[in-house]
Ligand SMILES: Nc1ncnc2c1ncn2[C@@H]1O[C@H](COP(=O)(O)OP(=O)(O)O)[C@@H](O)[C@H]1O
């Protein structure tokens with residue numbers, strides 16, 4: 395069963411439409427990447443999938459269920475977690491509290507999951523009581539991902555998870571994303587590091603001006619001349 | 629002179645305790661709903677009058693009436709939010725501020741209608757004060773300060789140890805992220821009003837104990853309450869504690885050099901200076 399299916403999505407923030415009939419799908423176990431120039435509407439598409447954008451036409455289906463009319467807190471309960479591009483931690487709260495907030499809707503014991511996150515991100519384990527706002531960009535990105543994983547989602551949305559990171563952290567992040575995916579979690583991510591992202595993904599979408607431009611497998615997109623010219627530095 | 633200053637410092641701490649309890653609510657509400665709640669002073673007055681009904685009507689001691697007043701003011705705050713502010717969640721803050729101004733006037737009229745326009749007190753007769761080395765301390769002053777300390781400690785435990793308290797901090801930290809984390813915002817908002825309203829009731833009762841009850845008592849104390857919240861960095865409840873103390877002390881100590889009728893002007897001046905020099909409050913902010 396298709397995990398996520400976005401069909402003919404049109405909408406925006408109330409003014410002019412940003413998205414114009416975008417289609418996209420994520421199958422179970424896939425890593426799907428969205429690339430495109432700045433302002434193409436990549437983040438808007440992510441937000442639209444999460445009920446944060448006014449949708450005029452089209453639908454978002456999760457496991458065949460129409461989630462278009464749901465609020466973010468209802469969408470989380472379906473098994474989707476989202477890491478926004480910016481402001482993706484609670485800055486005045488500790489690492490531990492951030493993770494706890496990620497699991498707010500859980501009523502069972504969250505400690506086992508928290509320990510799993512800590513063993514996956516040992517850096518966070520060392521900083522349990524540190525205030526998120528005082529951590530480095532790379533650590534914050536880990537925390538943001540850890541927070542989203544607290545619900546053990548079926549699908550993880552990542553908006554530019556490597557933005558602003560050093561090359562070493564970027565490699566680590568891609569490795570981690572592959573590991574998360576290997577555990578059976580579908581990944582939909584927006585990425586600026588197109589070359590690396592396309593190398594690890596199953597399929598990719600090129601979005602320009604709120605429209606689908608090219609959809610193909612990661613390997614084919616890497617080999618595509620237009621894509622190379624636009625995003626891979628020639 | 630030293631005795632006089634110490635005496636004023638005592639009054640300052642008492643006033644500071646009252647302002648703190650009001651300012652914490654203003655700060656919590658601002659942190660989560662992003663608007664300055666102008667009806668907060670009148671909510672304090674409402675709580676004070678709830679207590680008065682039990683004290684004067686049923687012969688309750690003031691302390692025993694407080695829990696009822698807390699619940700009453702918390703429910704009133706939730707009811708106002710659900711009937712008025714809730715419909716304005718997506719409106720600009722100025723619209724909410726103006727509505728809260730309207731609510732303030734409405735509350736004051738209700739108070740005047742139900743309890744009458746004259747001055748009233750919880751207990752007639754003079755309390756026998758304690759005297760040490762020329763200092764005068766009334767038992768009520770001790771209760772007010774102790775009460776504020778206990779409530780602030782309880783609030784601290786709530787904000788740092790309970791899931792709901794942490795969710796309140798999370799929402800005030802990053803509303804969008806709180807929503808996408810699945811935090812039920814409307815439930816948290818309701819709890820925020822309950823906490824803010826409950827603390828306002830206690831602040832009102834303490835103000836009534838310290839001075840007297842009057843329908844405009846809340847409105848007159850709104851300015852110092854806001855000054856305290858802003859001094860502490862509005863939206864940060866812990867700052868409100870320091871802000872309340874600084875404003876309370878400044879207002880009382882200023883009477884050494886200027887006429888006591890200018891006490892609110894002192895609060896106002898401090899607030900304006902703060903807004904100009906350090907709008908983020910005394911402490912480093914993250915906003
Ligand atoms: N909160 C918002 N309100 C109004 N317009 C927005 C908002 N966020 C983004 N936009 C606009 O939507 C367009 C697409 O932005 P975005 O989806 O962030 O692009 P991308 O992530 O591809 O760089 C841009 O023109 C941007 O100015």
Ligand SMILES: [Mg+2]
Nearest residue numbers: 436437438479
């Ligand atoms: Mg973006």
